[in-house]
Amino acid sequence: xxxxxxxxxxxxxxxxxxVNDNKVGxxxxxxxxxxxxxxxxxxxxxxxxxVRRYLKWRGYEVTYVQNFTDIDDKMIKRAQELGITVxxxxxxxxxxxxxxxxxxxxxxxxxxxxATEHIPEIIKLIETxxxxxxxxxxxxxxxxxxxxxAQYGGLSQQPLEELVAGARVEVDEQKKHPLDFALWKxxxxxxxxxxxxxxxxxxxxxxxxxxxxxxxxxxxVDIHAGGPDLVFPHxxxxxxxxxxxxxKPFVKYWLHAGYLNINKQKMSKSLGNFxxxxxxxxxxxxxxxxxxxxxxHYRNPINYAPELLQQAQSGLERLNNVVYNLxxxxxxxxxxxxxxxxTEEKLQALQTYKERFITAMxxxxxxxxxxxxxxxxxxxxxxxxxxxxxxxxxxxxxxxxFEDVGAILGFFTEKEDNELDEKINAMIAKRQEARAKKDxxxxxxxxxxxxAMGIILEDTPQGVRWRKK
RNA sequence: GGCGACAUAGCCAAGUGGUAAGGCAGAGGACUGCAAAUCCUUUAUCCCCGGUUCAAAUCCGGGUGUCGCCUCCA
Numbered sequence: 018x019x020x021x022x023x024x025x026x027x028x029x030x031x032x033x034x035x036v037n038d039n040k041v042g043x044x045x046x047x048x049x050x051x052x053x054x055x056x057x058x059x060x061x062x063x064x065x066x067x068v069r070r071y072l073k074w075r076g077y078e079v080t081y082v083q084n085f086t087d088i089d090d091k092m093i094k095r096a097q098e099l100g101i102t103v104x105x106x107x108x109x110x111x112x113x114x115x116x117x118x119x120x121x122x123x124x125x126x127x128x129x130x131x132a133t134e135h136i137p138e139i140i141k142l143i144e145t146x147x148x149x150x151x152x153x154x155x156x157x158x159x160x161x162x163x164x165x166x167a168q169y170g171g172l173s174q175q176p177l178e179e180l181v182a183g184a185r186v187e188v189d190e191q192k193k194h195p196l197d198f199a200l201w202k203x204x205x206x207x208x209x210x211x212x213x214x215x216x217x218x219x220x221x222x223x224x225x226x227x228x229x230x231x232x233x234x235x236x237x238v239d240i241h242a243g244g245p246d247l248v249f250p251h252x253x254x255x256x257x258x259x260x261x262x263x264x265k266p267f268v269k270y271w272l273h274a275g276y277l278n279i280n281k282q283k284m285s286k287s288l289g290n291f292x293x294x295x296x297x298x299x300x301x302x303x304x305x306x307x308x309x310x311x312x313x314h315y316r317n318p319i320n321y322a323p324e325l326l327q328q329a330q331s332g333l334e335r336l337n338n339v340v341y342n343l344x345x346x347x348x349x350x351x352x353x354x355x356x357x358x359x360t361e362e363k364l365q366a367l368q369t370y371k372e373r374f375i376t377a378m379x380x381x382x383x384x385x386x387x388x389x390x391x392x393x394x395x396x397x398x399x400x401x402x403x404x405x406x407x408x409x410x411x412x413x414x415x416x417x418x419f420e421d422v423g424a425i426l427g428f429f430t431e432k433e434d435n436e437l438d439e440k441i442n443a444m445i446a447k448r449q450e451a452r453a454k455k456d457x458x459x460x461x462x463x464x465x466x467x468x469a470m471g472i473i474l475e476d477t478p479q480g481v482r483w484r485k486k
Numbered sequence: 487g488g489c490g491a492c493a494u495a496g497c498c499a500a501g502u503g504g505u506a507a508g509g510c511a512g513a514g515g516a517c518u519g520c521a522a523a524u525c526c527u528u529u530a531u532c533c534c535c536g537g538u539u540c541a542a543a544u545c546c547g548g549g550u551g552u553c554g555c556c557u558c559c560a
Contacts, residue, residue, distance in 0.1 A: 181556095317499090399523085
């Protein structure tokens with residue numbers, strides 16, 4: 018079985034074969050840290066977090082790099098508004114990023130490089146382009162010469178004339194061609210700046226990703242990913258400058274996720290219709306946000322609405338419940354004496370579910386389909402759990418399956434809180450005494466009290482159990 | 487103007503040639519001291535029109551609608 022991925026470059030699903038054996042390099046364009054990131058950004062981080070986890074699970078040795086853009090026009094503007102330095106601004110929102118991302122179950126990248134910490138690499142890359150006459154300096158501003166790179170426009174599949182014709186922005190007089198873009202920007206008064214062969218200035222936006230991707234992942238990276246609006250110009254430009262400098266393919270597979278829309282419109286900072294993760298996760302379990310994102314295919318647009326999160330919450334609860342059922346049962350279930358034919362059959366069936374899960378994920382990371390496999394297994398498991406004779410092995414293996422795939426999708430992690438546990442268990446014991454005496458009023462009062470604490474009680478054939486709301 | 491994506495049940499959403507997965511919500515039933523959880527039953531002329539084919543949600547042509555990129559944006 019092979020993994021197939023949709024490559025924006027070819028507009029087709031291709032068989033995934035890493036450049037170097039089973040080593041996989043992934044570079045994902047990260048946030049510009051001038052504000053809290055919104056749930057549209059979150060979709061990108063979540064989706065590629067799953068891609069990363071899945072490839073690891075499939076046996077690849079993955080190196081995952083996600084940058085922080087910590088110097089650009091927006092950073093400078095925002096820092097001025099807040100009356101702090103650009104680097105203070107970066108520190109503040111990088112810390113915020115880490116908190117919000119962790120809440121969403123996004124693993125830390127292996128490397129989180131920052132543009133300002135890679136100025137020497139950036140300058141060196143620009144120098145190479147200058148030597149190759151693919152870049153030119155006009156009074157301290159250095160531009161990439163798009164005319165010098167024949168394949169320009171190849172990623173976005175736009176004819177050059179059309180890109181120019183559609184340009185909605187005033188043409189910079191200094192540029193030789195309207196599509197040329199800044200590699201190095203000359204310092205303006207009051208702006209942070211670094212020394213360079215072209216004078217004081219700072220890197221353009223696109224060059225940082227090229228420099229950092231090549232530094233950490235080599236001249237050709239397996240996967241370079243980001244949001245759909247990065248295809249042009251950001252990734253087009255990265256490709257041009259990188260391949261211009263090295264003469265080698267910069268990226269083997271370009272992956273782009275779909276938009277997260279709100280009221281059927283793209284959510285973006287510039288439109289002002291955004292909702293930050295920081296804000297939303299006060300109202301809803303951040304893993305519900307994650308589940309919501311993964312319940313559609315990553316390349317399709319999804320629309321955000323509070324009702325849809327509600328639906329997602331109910332769905333995730335269902336899966337959480339079955340995992341909970343299994344965990345609870347394992348605490349009381351004795352080992353079986355003999356293995357029955359049914360046990361064998363159940364274990365076989367489990368294998369089928371696993372294969373279905375893999376087939377779904379192998380097909381361009383179809384998490385929606387993969388999740389439906391979990392729902393199918395959830396039903397079968399719940400039905401099985403009603404039986405009098407249960408096989409401990411089956412329960413264990415089923416739980417293991419859920420935890421296994423949960424680790425890929427980022428669900429079913431166990432949280433413990435011993436102090437709370439003791440208190441709850443004491444209350445449950447009291448309620449059981451009341452129930453034994455058929456004192457339903459007292460029993461129900463205790464149940465309500467627990468509910469007020471956010472604890473749901475359930476009386477099951479295997480005894481009382483509780484879970485957090 | 488150029489390029490592109492999408493249109494599947496009340497809602498969300500898989501499925502790219504073989505007769506419509508899954509979830510949420512609703513209705514009815516089972517179980518329960520009551521609940522909760524769970525299970526069972528129940529809901530689709532796959533946007534429209536034409537074509538190819540033994541066979542089309544799926545391929546081709548033409549519409550309609552929605553959105554996006556071409557400017558910083560994930």
